[in-house]
Amino acid sequence: MGDILPWSDIKRLYNARLNNGKRGAGNKLARMIIGTLLIKYEMDLSDEETILAIQENPYMQYFVDFSEFADKPIFDPSLFVTIRKRLGTNDFNDMGVSLLKIQIEKYRTASQSKKNDKDDSFAIGPGFGTCTDAEVSYLTDIDLLHDGCKVINCYIAKSCKRFSLAPLVTHYKSARSAYLKVIKLKKRSKKAIRAGKSLLLIYLIRDLHSFINLIVTHGTQLFDSLNCYERKVVTAVIKMHYQQLWMFKDDTYTCADCIISIFQSHIRSIVCGKLKSPTEFGVKIDAGIVNGYTFIDHHSWDIMNLRI
Known part of the structure; x- marks a missing residue:
């Protein structure tokens, strides 16, 4: 360097x-x-x-x-x-x-010189496409549903305490019990996972209904009292539940714009075919190398066709 x-x-x-x-x-x-x-x-x-x-x-x-x-x-x-x-x-x-402008100007000058004099001294490296790792753990569907139940339970308790309301009864303890019953199995059969997902979907939608009813009853100021990040997480939980319910009914494991983390709902997965880590999570970039400098030509959190 x-x-x-x-x-x-x-x-x-x-x-x-x-x-x-x-x-x-x-x-x-x-x-x-x-x-x-x-x-x-x-x-x-x-x-x-x-x-x-x-x-x-x-x-x-x-x-x-x-x-x-x-x-x-x-x-x-x-x-x-x-x-x-x-x-x-x-x-x-x-x-x-x-500095970037200087290097771009040098690139233009050298490119023009290369056209006129066929000078190969200025190197333009091949473009490449890759997924930059966002450092998130690989969450299964049942992990996502459990996180959703935990978050909604936390926000309900926080809102009730902030506005001096009577605490609501939630289903987080039941959801936690159903979650642990599955993840503690040495061999998780498809039947056991599906049964656990079924229970978590029910508990999560019940707590979501309780949270929404709380907002309807006491006004939108209750929802506005959450900070921007918390409101974004709540929205991600609702969307995640809809996706998981749809996949559960259709008995499939994929859907469009599938949420893999309610805390970073913008992240998408990409199947890269690597032996060690066949699936990666992060922003997809298409980049080119000019004289040792890497320029991002295109980037997206959604799945896209990358130039290899």
Whole structure:
């Protein structure tokens, strides 16, 4: 990474944001500052931890342009305060956009030169399609239904407590019992799973009806009291129940836009055919590589045909 980044362009963009051209004792080298920030945020370290990490690691010292290993701190951690005043999030993003524009212009120039001179020195890598893993566990239908029962029970209790209402009787304990009865089996037969799903579907729809009746009785302010994420989860639970009920009646395991997590309802599954993990979850991207830089041509959370 230290050899790939265009440090000359980074230096020019960084120095353009400083106001010490006519006064002051000068500034630290651009590669030292930007490199230290990249290490800090890439590894999620505190100011002091970043300085110690660079002090102990020769690879990090090479990255910030040290010519040889040094056992002294690169600078005092308090300097990060000044750096953050100079370089805010917007400045850092602007630098990233500027670097991309520079590389695009170089690509256009090199492409034109290649057409005229047939110069092969500028490499355009092959495009590729892939699924970026969203790090979600593989949930079965019965896990989803159990999560739905648990969430709705939690939101009912939370709403009753917030508005000083009498606690409602829910079916979560029964749903939990039916869920554990299935997952504790050493060999889960199709009949046992179907029986468990049947019970969980019934318990979930009953609790959903109770939650909706609570809103109808006491007004929409009860639903509005939930934050944006909680309202999104409730909507996902309702849609998930509809999908699971439809698949249960049709005795199938797939449906359009199937929800695989009520907490990240936008994620879809993709069957990639890999031996280790035949199914992956995440955003689908179609990307191309230009001179070592990867550009996202298209991305979607829904299943799409990817360029291989």
